[in-house]
Amino acid sequence: MSQQYTNLSVSHADGIDHLTLNRPEKLNALNDTLCDELLDYFAHLYTEHTTRTVLLSGAGKHFCAGFDLDATDSITAPPPTALRGQRKVSEIIMRMRRCPQPIIALIHGAATGGGFALALAADVRLATDNARMNVAMSRVGLTGCDMGISYFLPRAVGISNAAHLMMSGRFVDAKKAYAIGLVSDVFPEGHLANEGERLAQDMLGMSPLGLRLTKEGLNMAQDAGSLEATIALEDRGQILCATSGFFDEGVAAFKEKREARYTDK
Numbered sequence: 001m002s003q004q005y006t007n008l009s010v011s012h013a014d015g016i017d018h019l020t021l022n023r024p025e026k027l028n029a030l031n032d033t034l035c036d037e038l039l040d041y042f043a044h045l046y047t048e049h050t051t052r053t054v055l056l057s058g059a060g061k062h063f064c065a066g067f068d069l070d071a072t073d074s075i076t077a078p079p080p081t082a083l084r085g086q087r088k089v090s091e092i093i094m095r096m097r098r099c100p101q102p103i104i105a106l107i108h109g110a111a112t113g114g115g116f117a118l119a120l121a122a123d124v125r126l127a128t129d130n131a132r133m134n135v136a137m138s139r140v141g142l143t144g145c146d147m148g149i150s151y152f153l154p155r156a157v158g159i160s161n162a163a164h165l166m167m168s169g170r171f172v173d174a175k176k177a178y179a180i181g182l183v184s185d186v187f188p189e190g191h192l193a194n195e196g197e198r199l200a201q202d203m204l205g206m207s208p209l210g211l212r213l214t215k216e217g218l219n220m221a222q223d224a225g226s227l228e229a230t231i232a233l234e235d236r237g238q239i240l241c242a243t244s245g246f247f248d249e250g251v252a253a254f255k256e257k258r259e260a261r262y263t264d265k
Helices: 032-045 079-098 114-121 149-157 159-168 174-179 189-204 208-223 227-243 246-256
Strands: 008-013 016-021 053-058 103-107 110-112 124-128 132-134 185-187
Touching: 008 032, 016 032, 016 189, 032 079, 053 189, 079 114, 103 114, 103 189, 110 114, 114 132, 114 149, 124 174, 124 189, 149 159, 174 185, 185 189, 208 227, 227 246
Parallel strands: 016 053, 053 103, 103 124, 110 132, 124 185
Antiparallel strands: 008 016
16 A cells, blocks of 8 residues: 555555554544545555555554544534534544454554544454543533444443443543453553554454455444344355355365465455
8 A cells, every 4th residue: 555644654564554543742633634544544445455454553652532622623613514524534434344354453542532433443452451441522512422432332332331431431441441342352562563463463364355254244243134134144255255265275274284375366
């Protein structure tokens, strides 16, 4: 991926994009430029199949301190203009979910407001033991329903825990986040990047089509109207992978005790 950004850093190696929010002097807070760059990155990612997974992190001491409170003109304008600005921000979340690559959020320090929403939109969340998260919108005169939070949070932690966080704006620390299922694991700060890389490498052990269809299937199953609809989707994915030769190669690699050699054609 060749895009050059101002507030984002992107590097690629062996199927993995390292995507870093890069406004450390502002705690990686979201402004118009960073939002535009995230929109552009995830739009390109939709068809960028050389990228198979994404590690999302923040530069400096924090993941993301939410929306930059010195750059709120786009959402405090008259309603038609403000709604366009709001939709631009929420479209980032939509594009994160549409992209076929799994996104691993590496959360350290603060992940508040919009930063918390970005973490929730990731497929997997790993955190450092100093991570702290909250629905900051609840504390600045807005609702706690923003940028997909009311969709993702109750699915992650249950209705009661979601209501607790969304209606109070209280912070949840890494220990509590792990206990309620908000993050998958917690590590000392110096270990987070390596652990994220290890997980990404494990994901690359799947066939390329299998990995993409797993993200798609898991997303769709959350909103499926029935078990029958979910199984129909699962059946389609399994047969697509099996008849594309991936199953034969996976079984052969397992029997021969070697790494599988998958293609993406």
